[in-house]
Amino acid sequence: MTDVVQKLEASYEANLGPTVIPDCADAPEAGRRALGGISREGTLNLIGAAVGAVSLGLLLFGRLSPVAGPFGLVVVSYLMFLALYAFLTSVTEGRPVVVDKVMTVLMCTAGAVAGIALVSVISFVIWKGISVIPRTNLYTHDMSQAGPLSPLSVGGIAHAIVGTLIIITIAIAITVPLGLTCAVYLNESTGRGVRLVRTLVDAMTALPSILAGLFIFATWILILGFERSGLAAGLATGIMMLPIIIRSADVVLRLVPGNLREASAATGAPQWRTVWHVVLPTARSGLATAIILGVARGLGETAPVLLTAGFTASMNLNPVHNPMVTLPLAAFEFVRSPQKALIQRGFATAFVLMLVVLVLFAFARFLGGRPAGHLSKRQARRVANRSLRDAQRFRARPVEVN
Amino acid sequence: MVATVGTTIPAPAGPPQDRPRPITAVDDRGDRFFRLGTSLSGLVVLGIMVAVGVFLTIKGLQALRVAGFHFLTTSAWQPDRRHFGVAAVLSGTIVIALIAVVVALPLSLGTALFITDVAPPKLRSWLVAMVDLMAAVPSVVYGLWGLFFFQGHVIGFARWISTWFSWVPIFRVAGANPHSPLAASTVYTASAFVAGIVVALMVMPIQCSVMREVFSQVPPGEREGAYALGATRWGMIRIVSLPFGQGGIIGGTMLGLGRALGETIAVYLIISPRFNINFHILETGTNSVSALIANGYSEASGFGLSALFAAGLALFILTLAVNFTASIFVARSRSGASSEV
Numbered sequence: 001m002t003d004v005v006q007k008l009e010a011s012y013e014a015n016l017g018p019t020v021i022p023d024c025a026d027a028p029e030a031g032r033r034a035l036g037g038i039s040r041e042g043t044l045n046l047i048g049a050a051v052g053a054v055s056l057g058l059l060l061f062g063r064l065s066p067v068a069g070p071f072g073l074v075v076v077s078y079l080m081f082l083a084l085y086a087f088l089t090s091v092t093e094g095r096p097v098v099v100d101k102v103m104t105v106l107m108c109t110a111g112a113v114a115g116i117a118l119v120s121v122i123s124f125v126i127w128k129g130i131s132v133i134p135r136t137n138l139y140t141h142d143m144s145q146a147g148p149l150s151p152l153s154v155g156g157i158a159h160a161i162v163g164t165l166i167i168i169t170i171a172i173a174i175t176v177p178l179g180l181t182c183a184v185y186l187n188e189s190t191g192r193g194v195r196l197v198r199t200l201v202d203a204m205t206a207l208p209s210i211l212a213g214l215f216i217f218a219t220w221i222l223i224l225g226f227e228r229s230g231l232a233a234g235l236a237t238g239i240m241m242l243p244i245i246i247r248s249a250d251v252v253l254r255l256v257p258g259n260l261r262e263a264s265a266a267t268g269a270p271q272w273r274t275v276w277h278v279v280l281p282t283a284r285s286g287l288a289t290a291i292i293l294g295v296a297r298g299l300g301e302t303a304p305v306l307l308t309a310g311f312t313a314s315m316n317l318n319p320v321h322n323p324m325v326t327l328p329l330a331a332f333e334f335v336r337s338p339q340k341a342l343i344q345r346g347f348a349t350a351f352v353l354m355l356v357v358l359v360l361f362a363f364a365r366f367l368g369g370r371p372a373g374h375l376s377k378r379q380a381r382r383v384a385n386r387s388l389r390d391a392q393r394f395r396a397r398p399v400e401v402n
Numbered sequence: 403m404v405a406t407v408g409t410t411i412p413a414p415a416g417p418p419q420d421r422p423r424p425i426t427a428v429d430d431r432g433d434r435f436f437r438l439g440t441s442l443s444g445l446v447v448l449g450i451m452v453a454v455g456v457f458l459t460i461k462g463l464q465a466l467r468v469a470g471f472h473f474l475t476t477s478a479w480q481p482d483r484r485h486f487g488v489a490a491v492l493s494g495t496i497v498i499a500l501i502a503v504v505v506a507l508p509l510s511l512g513t514a515l516f517i518t519d520v521a522p523p524k525l526r527s528w529l530v531a532m533v534d535l536m537a538a539v540p541s542v543v544y545g546l547w548g549l550f551f552f553q554g555h556v557i558g559f560a561r562w563i564s565t566w567f568s569w570v571p572i573f574r575v576a577g578a579n580p581h582s583p584l585a586a587s588t589v590y591t592a593s594a595f596v597a598g599i600v601v602a603l604m605v606m607p608i609q610c611s612v613m614r615e616v617f618s619q620v621p622p623g624e625r626e627g628a629y630a631l632g633a634t635r636w637g638m639i640r641i642v643s644l645p646f647g648q649g650g651i652i653g654g655t656m657l658g659l660g661r662a663l664g665e666t667i668a669v670y671l672i673i674s675p676r677f678n679i680n681f682h683i684l685e686t687g688t689n690s691v692s693a694l695i696a697n698g699y700s701e702a703s704g705f706g707l708s709a710l711f712a713a714g715l716a717l718f719i720l721t722l723a724v725n726f727t728a729s730i731f732v733a734r735s736r737s738g739a740s741s742e743v
Contacts, residue, residue: 072559100634107520110512111529114610117603118536121547128550182447185440197444200451203725206657207454207718208664210692214714215454217699218461222707239450246447272436293538300540303666303692307699328542332667335546343550350543361538365531 042101045088053081078109125354129347138348144314148339157349159315160330163230164299164356166319167309167326170234171298175241176291183249184275187256198250204243212240213304221308228310230319233326236304245294252286253279285367292364296357302328327353455718462712465705473712479677479694481702481709488716490677494594494689495717498669499662501598501683506606506662507655513606514613515639518620530614537607545668548600553591553672556599560590560684575685592674594688600672601665605658612657612732616650617643649731656728660721666692691717 057077082102089098131152132138138156146155186198216236220226256279264274280287310323311333325333327349334346375383466473468484476487517529564575575589620643628638644651669690675697676687691713698710 070558071555072562075559096634096637100636103636103639104520106508107512107516110509111516111521113509114513114536114606115532118532118539120551121539121543121603124547124551125543128546178443178446181440181443185444189437189440189444193441193444193448197448199726199729200448202729203722204451204454206660206664206721206725208666208692208721210664210666210695211454211458211714211718214695214699214711215457218457218711219453222461223457239454242447242450270430270433270436272430272432275436293534296538300538300542302540302542303696306667306696328540328667331542331546332671335549335671347546350540350546353540354543357538357540358535361535365534 041092042089045085049081049085049088052084053077056080082106122354125347125350129344129349129351132344132348133351138345138352142313142315146313148337148342150341152341152344155345157327157330157345157352159312160325160327160349161352162315162317163309163324164326164353166230166317167234167237167305167324168295168299170231170319171238171241172291172295174235174238175245175294175298179242179245179291179294180249180287182246183253184279186246186250187253187279188271188275201243201246201250205247207240207243208303209240209301210303210307212236213307215239216304217307227321228308228323229321230309230316230324233305233309233324234319236308237298237301240301240304241294241298244297245290248290248293249287252283252290255286256282288367289364292360292367296360296364299326299360300328300353300357302326302332305329306332327356455715455722458711458715458718462708462715465709465712466715468705469709469712473716477678479698479709481706486709488691488713490679491689491691491694491713492716492720493679493681494673495663495691495720497594497681497683498598498601498665498673498688498690499659501594502601502605502662502665503655503659505599505602506609506658509602510606510609510654510658511613511651513610514617515643517610517614518617519635519639519643533607533610533614536603537611541604541665542667542671544600544604545671548596548668549671552600553596556596557590560593560595564590564684572681572683574682576682589686590684592672592686592688594673594680594683597669597672597688597690598683600668601662604665604668605662608661609654609658612654613647613650616647616654620646649733653728653732656724656731660724660728663721663724664692664717665690666696669693670696 054077057073057080060076061073082105085105086098086102089101093101126133135152135156137153139161140158141154141156142159143155143157144159182197182201186194186201213236216232216239220232220235221228226232260278260282261274264278265271269277305326306329309325309329311329312323312325316322316324331346331349331353334342334349337343465481465486469476469487473487474492475489476485477490477493479486479491513529513533517526517533521529564573567573568575624642624646625638628642633641670693673689673693674687675689675693677689680688695710695714698706702710
């Protein structure tokens with residue numbers, strides 16, 4: 001062994017000689033290289049390509065083939081922009097940089113298109129419904145007194161708001177206990193059953209919502225003979241929401257650190273106490289987010305309600321008797337009419353629906369967005385206070401001497 | 403070892419006395435109840451999911467017996483004359499879903515990469531919220547937007563494509579006269595193209611969040627390694643992020659496809675139904691299984707309903723197959739494996 005090492009060292013010395021540290025005293029001071037940011041040339045390239053592309057697009061669409069609308073102008077100008085930008089960059093840079101620049105533009109575009117689409121959807125709905133949205137009768141009246149030709153000052157969607165609340169409450173009452181228990185089952189048990197249920201739930205997450213409605217229509221209404229009602233719609237919405245809630249709750253519970261579970265088990269706690277006092281509280285914010293997002297999905301679904309709730313223009317508070325209507329269904333039925341006023345009502349309904357979903361969504365972001373086990377300041381203070389109380393309780397207890 | 407004063411280190415006394423303690427699980431009644439309860443909930447969920455398939459089959463069997471194999475090859479839908487099949491509606495569903503995925507895939511992939519690699523860190527959480535919000539917007543709202551706003555703006559583009567690219571068979575439009583400036587643009591409305599793009603906006607956030615999840619798990623070491631070797635940002639994405647996220651990209655795309663296949667209300671609002679196989683995507687009229695069900699369930703007779711259930715069953719099997727394939731891809735990908743750590 002040792003002579004191999006010696007031989008190696010000898011050969012190194014023969015080849016390399018002693019180490020020389022270069023003398024850097026006269027070397028020119030190098031400035032700090034800018035690694036990020038956009039250079040002046042890059043900015044000019046971007047501007048030049050943009051101006052050129054818009055001009056070419058206007059020429060092509062405004063002069064040579066004037067039939068296509070503004071959408072086509074944007075698309076063609078954009079393609080021109082990519083080509084021009086690639087060309088301008090290639091004047092000074094090599095191929096890899098050109099590809100990088102073009103790809104960066106493409107990725108930014110994808111993000112921008114998504115953002116523009118979202119803003120466009122939201123603002124269009126507000127713009128079309130603006131003549132109805134500020135009227136108070138929209139929120140306090142139902143449509144029983146208002147015909148298709150009634151002015152916008154008569155009638156409203158109070159019945160749809162109430163219907164949505166009742167139906168979503170029924171759906172929540174079914175899905176949340178069942179869904180959370182099932183998610184706990186997926187995380188706390190082992191065996192073939194778990195894998196089967198998980199695979200099936202995963203596959204059912206994208207179950208077409210109309211099939212959930214069709215299932216309740218087949219069983220509850222056709223086979224069992226109940227009438228179309230809020231309860232049936234709640235069941236259908238619940239079946240649609242169930243896999244969504246189970247799946248996201250499962251993901252959240254899986255993120256609970258294993259050592260917390262083990263620590264609880266090491267103190268001698270039975271499994272159910274571990275789940276109740278350690279696992280669920282740790283994942284509380286994530287679970288709340290999972291439920292709220294599932295509820296938001298359920299609120300917005302039209303198809304299951306369309307098949308199971310029937311349609312009514314008047315207020316109905318009884319979930320088991322007579323048809324009921326929800327916000328998405330009301331919006332859908334309004335815009336199917338050719339009457340301008342009804343279409344405006346439809347957009348106002350869609351706006352109210354979107355507002356509800358947005359509020360739920362903001363609430364979910366407020367609660368969640370924190371990984372399992374991370375506490376907010378207030379929660380941390382509460383936990384600290386609780387352990388202080390525990391410590392005082394222990395100290396106050398008479399010490400048993402064995 | 404430094405022994406402090408007063409500490410005695412016990413000498414090993416003969417054979418080791420530490421034997422594994424016998425560990426017996428305490429038969430806790432609460433635990434037994436807990437296990438029973440959770441398993442029961444799993445069973446109930448399993449039962450519901452299976453029941454959906456079973457009841458669709460039961461109710462659809464009557465129609466399937468009559469139609470037999472022709473159910474898959476007939477494109478007309480006249481159940482009362484015993485002449486019906488899903489060839490037209492199923493092909494329409496698939497065409498719309500494919501258009502949606504073709505449009506949504508670059509959009510979601512680009513957005514996911516933009517969020518993980520390009521956008522400044524401060525913007526990132528806002529972008530994630532934006533994508534989640536897009537997923538939360540109800541489909542009827544997308545439908546309204548598509549019908550009243552987007553369709554009017556995209557028709558010009560559709561006409562432009564059909565004028566210049568009509569030599570590609572799928573872009574051909576019957577009855578269109580591109581050379582007449584007065585030609586009505588109604589031949590381009592209510593097409594699979596418009597419906598597909600609107601559905602694309604709906605499936606894009608689903609695909610995007612799956613992909614973003616995967617890209618955010620790319621090991622930083624590999625990422626920095628690529629940069630250290632002189633890769634540009636796109637070079638890094640091409641050799642590190644994309645291969646790492648392959649499974650997530652395929653799985654997310656398939657999930658989006660599954661969602662697009664089942665979309666009801668937006669498609670129903672936009673398309674005008676027709677009952678022949680139509681691969682000319684820019685042409686007015688297409689159909690989808692869910693639109694057929696939404697349209698026909700209230701007027702259908704007993705046998706007509708059974709036919710609708712059979713169509714629903716076809717859609718059910720199709721989406722289930724797509725979703726299973728998606729979950730296999732996600733589970734097999736390296737990215738899926740590393741997230742289990």
